Amino acid sequence: MSKIQFKDLILYEDEDYIIINKPSHVATLEDRNDPYSIIEMAREYLADAQVGHRLDKETTGALALAKHPDAYRALALQFEHRRVKKVYHAVCDGIHNFQNVEIDLPIYSNSRGTVRISHREGKPAQTLVNTLEAYKLHTLVQCQPVTGRTHQIRVHLASLKAPIAGDEQYGGAPFYLSSIKRRYNLKKDTEELPLIRRVALHAQALEIELLKGERVCIEAPYPKDFAVLVKQLAKNRY
Numbered sequence: 001m002s003k004i005q006f007k008d009l010i011l012y013e014d015e016d017y018i019i020i021n022k023p024s025h026v027a028t029l030e031d032r033n034d035p036y037s038i039i040e041m042a043r044e045y046l047a048d049a050q051v052g053h054r055l056d057k058e059t060t061g062a063l064a065l066a067k068h069p070d071a072y073r074a075l076a077l078q079f080e081h082r083r084v085k086k087v088y089h090a091v092c093d094g095i096h097n098f099q100n101v102e103i104d105l106p107i108y109s110n111s112r113g114t115v116r117i118s119h120r121e122g123k124p125a126q127t128l129v130n131t132l133e134a135y136k137l138h139t140l141v142q143c144q145p146v147t148g149r150t151h152q153i154r155v156h157l158a159s160l161k162a163p164i165a166g167d168e169q170y171g172g173a174p175f176y177l178s179s180i181k182r183r184y185n186l187k188k189d190t191e192e193l194p195l196i197r198r199v200a201l202h203a204q205a206l207e208i209e210l211l212k213g214e215r216v217c218i219e220a221p222y223p224k225d226f227a228v229l230v231k232q233l234a235k236n237r238y
Helices: 038-045 068-078 152-159 224-235
Strands: 010-013 017-022 059-066 085-093 101-104 107-109 115-117 126-134 138-145 201-209 217-219
Touching: 010 126, 010 224, 017 038, 017 201, 038 059, 038 224, 068 201, 085 101, 085 152, 085 224, 115 152, 126 152, 152 201
Parallel strands: 059 201
Antiparallel strands: 010 017, 017 059, 085 138, 085 201, 101 126, 107 115, 126 138, 201 217
């Protein structure tokens, strides 16, 4: 696979901030197990770039970076005071009719990366969930996290018995086209692979306040794998 060019990911840029459409399977911060990360790519583009927040390695979508220290501090304060608006889209297992469902369940994350609901040890975590479209066996949902805990959306959706497709860590099943497509034919001696080979979660929009005071909301188009998934769900809904 050819190396991704950072400039090709940019959705918005001014003198203070860059917002990109993060690709899947690229870590936000440096990871010794990966050849490159978003922050390394960004610093090849601009030496002083700093990441304003994180997206999981498999998660795609809108990610904000600051171009200088003042911009980074201002963005960090926005996240701290919950003035950043984040919208995620996810494909969940099962059919669900969520209408302004508010999940308010504390999340605990230990040093080994295990994340779970814990009323005793967890930190406050809130997510607002709405159904966008229901299909034959799955549902496309919109999630608006108020807080920003590790794996928050994944854990919260699993708590509603609506784990994200492909999220085996939290009970989601791999998505196979044969599960919804009639007369699905697989070539002889071939094994069917999941249609999307990751957690089906995309950061669809991000709204921040610019240093000059105005707010900007940037939408991140679906990447190819997520777009194909939603298209096939719509095509084979009956």
